[in-house]
Amino acid sequence: MIDTVPATAATPATASAAGGGDRPVVGSYDSYEQARKAVTFLADNDIPAHRVAIIGENLRLTENILGRVTAPRAAGMGAALGACFGLPSSLLVLLAAGPWAALLAGVAFGALLGAIFGLTAYWTACGRGDLLTSRSLVAARYAVVADVAIADDARSLLIKFGWRTG
Structure with missing residues (x-):
């Protein structure tokens, strides 16, 4: 669903200076994908994409x-990483020397x-940082903002054409 500031609003919402200056919000979305589709929609309708964020x-x-x-697990991850570093170096030796044994030796030595x-x-950490994690940065809302000169046109397009997510 699209939440937009009505075109008749006296003072439209603006993004903070941290986002690249005070630019009016032309749409607000629950997910990044929705905001991205809105920007694509605007670009497809002749709004300069480089003036939207x-x-x-x-x-x-x-x-x-x-x-x-x-x-x-630490040994296995280290071995996999070492093999990845050993492969390119052994390929250089393979090109220079020729035998395929150099390729296997380089991978094995790297592993x-x-x-x-x-x-x-792992042993140096002594229990600190012994968790395998995955981090992600997520926003609660995603605001689509535009330069002041084109904000009214962008907002009108999103309202006029009833842009919605599938």
Whole structure:
């Protein structure tokens, strides 16, 4: 659903200076996807996209706990990272030297060093930071703002055409 400031409002809402200056709010949405679709709709209707912005309001950090980091998991993650670093270096050796054994040796050596590094980092932490997490920044509302010169046109378009999300 679209919540807009009526075109007849005496003082339209404006975004804070942190969002790039005082620009009137032309639409307010529950999700980022809705706000993005509104901006796309405006751009499709000849509103310059570079003069419009999406501003997240009332931000909150969400951290989901995915599991605990154990010694085997730390070694495995380190080995995977080390193998990823060992592969490009072994490809350089492969191009220079030629044998495919260099490729496998580079990956294996990288995995071994990565596992050692992962275990060392795990044991050094001593129980601090032994949780595997995923963080995301989410806003409660997303305001679509536009430059003052085009704000009335943008707001009118959103109201006139009854822009809604599917």
